[in-house]
Amino acid sequence: MSRPAFASWLSQTNDVTQTFLNAGQIPDLINLAGGLPDPSIWPVEELAQLAHKAVAEHPEAVLAYPPIEGFAELRHLIAQRFSTGGLTLTRQNVLITTAGMQGLDLVGKALLDQGGLIAAQSPAYLGALDAWRPRLPSYRPIRLQDEGFDPVAALDGAQFCYCVPNFSNPTGRLVDLPMRQAMVEAAQQTGTWLVEDDPYGMLYYDGAPLPRLLELSATGKPGPYDGPVIYLGTLSKGLAPGLRLGWVIAAPEMITALITAKQGSDMCTTGISQQMAIDAFKTGLPERILPHILDLYGSRRNALCAAMAEHLTPWFDWQVPQGGMFVWARAKDPALDTDKLLKVALSHGVCVTPSSVFDPEGQDRGAIRVNFTLNPAERLAEGTRRLARAVDALLSGKA
């Protein structure tokens, strides 16, 4: 007897996310690879009390099966938080998800037949590629920063366009206002859905936040939002990832399709996290902890960039990101293969993410993503020195 073959997409995947989630277990490794928050930002005792209160005061809601689409009050609160002068959201526009990753999975489930076409900001978030891989999609890479970039040509004919306007993972890049407007206009013109993945939208260290694509696509018509943007939000960066609490904001017809997709994925999101989110929003908890997060991560961004300027300038180019969690550094020497660099770096006690995992084709081996949120300044500096030694060893053939 032989066992049936696994589904074919499984032969196309990689285990890099798990490698990085587990990397913390290597002794004294400096992990600059993941996208992990600093545990000091978590309001532990307040969250513990919210967890108790959720179960003790709302047992018949929290311990039962919540509605597939999420608690009505939470959907309403999120609709309120994201409504603006021109943008009217109701809870019909909101689906609660088991964090941002499930939002990506559900969008793929609702819109992709096998081989369906995705226009994706390139390089693209690894987790989005993971979420859509089981549907064996085809990709049209789009590079918003390239001269002559044509948003209409980029979107036309795709099932959806994937975009991270605020501090993209992996590049940390902020999409400017004219390009945001152009993308929204292209979505309105072509009909293509525009997925705005926004886990980092609260993490602006410099400058005022730009308007979301969601807001830019509002028409000012009365009634619930009916535009082309599918907005994905999460509490993972601004409160705590362990809550596994996210949301999708979109036109009601899209929310209806996503509810059907969620029904067969995990039926509903845990009531405890949903009720904790309700109480957190009502007491302004995310707003209260945000100044500390911005101080901490902003200073770490500065520390990493200073260390990189001191130790990595000979080998890499990068821009200082205005927010988010990552610096994206491209090797000056095309012969510097960052897949190989990762292996050498691990043996030098530091971990970064190679660019190949952010390329649907796995071809780009010329850049690295460096995280600055998890480690204090001195560890960022030491990690950068280790990385410099690893580059030196690799290029000199001593690795």
Place this chain on the structure above:
Amino acid sequence: MSRPAFASWLSQTNDVTQTFLNAGQIPDLINLAGGLPDPSIWPVEELAQLAHKAVAEHPEAVLAYPPIEGFAELRHLIAQRFSTGGLTLTRQNVLITTAGMQGLDLVGKALLDQGGLIAAQSPAYLGALDAWRPRLPSYRPIRLQDEGFDPVAALDGAQFCYCVPNFSNPTGRLVDLPMRQAMVEAAQQTGTWLVEDDPYGMLYYDGAPLPRLLELSATGKPGPYDGPVIYLGTLSKGLAPGLRLGWVIAAPEMITALITAKQGSDMCTTGISQQMAIDAFKTGLPERILPHILDLYGSRRNALCAAMAEHLTPWFDWQVPQGGMFVWARAKDPALDTDKLLKVALSHGVCVTPSSVFDPEGQDRGAIRVNFTLNPAERLAEGTRRLARAVDALLSGKA
């Protein structure tokens, strides 16, 4: 402009699960349709304390991203709970899931290319059909109770066989020991994976529990289990569905594939529920509340069956189930269309589930599933009377 089409599976689905989850909102409706627990079984204050303790005492585990596969301690505890004399399980055999529904979704993701063949106990759990529908599978219905049923022929060539040996949803049927052994032997002979979905395994009201397919497939070899059974468990029936906490037990190669599938689904299951499950298992909480659950549901099973015997005998045949949550009743008159009966029943203030939703082809319109766990005896009796009036109205053409 026109928007891209939704994925093609969405045109093949139905909204019956959502209809039933929401049915509680119709005034005075007696809901015999869902598979909902009675809220009185929940140890609310103890769960509230566990929720507080999880966050307060384990913040760096619970509020961070848990490992994709789940907390090591929880995997270990589940491995221990399901190990028997001949069955050696380690945490390599265990994946934590966002409740049982996600286990079904991940199995489909790992094993089904588009159109892949599933051998499924017929009629089959609606949620399993929902979970696999996006992969547009083909079904080989298998009827274990039919004379001349051949397990090897049933399993041969399928990617997996889906089976609910303990009080199947919808039929409430218990698969007997000889058939369990035959199914396991067929899986060993053909190589086909054997999915043992076991949400109701603790709900035996009469008689001693039969051995699981998982246990029957153990070879007694040292080392972690490596057999063909993929066992799906959950805390939804024996503790509380709102925790969204389930597990898969399977051979390590299957667990590895399912971890990759989970990575792109929701990344990981909430740490709060995982830590609550650890503490619940360590303090024997499920075992402490089980006697009350069995008393309550067993007496309600008796009450429903007595009311059915009084009011529905002219129109339906059924067996008294030895456990689980449902009675499955087949119409004596083939002209009684239970899809139509549902509509008439709703207008008479009672809701049951028609057989069509448990048939992958949607063809079986001759039976109903009746739940007895949610309502007290007097409501079960009143619901049965309403159902009898609805049948009478439908058959007499007065509906």
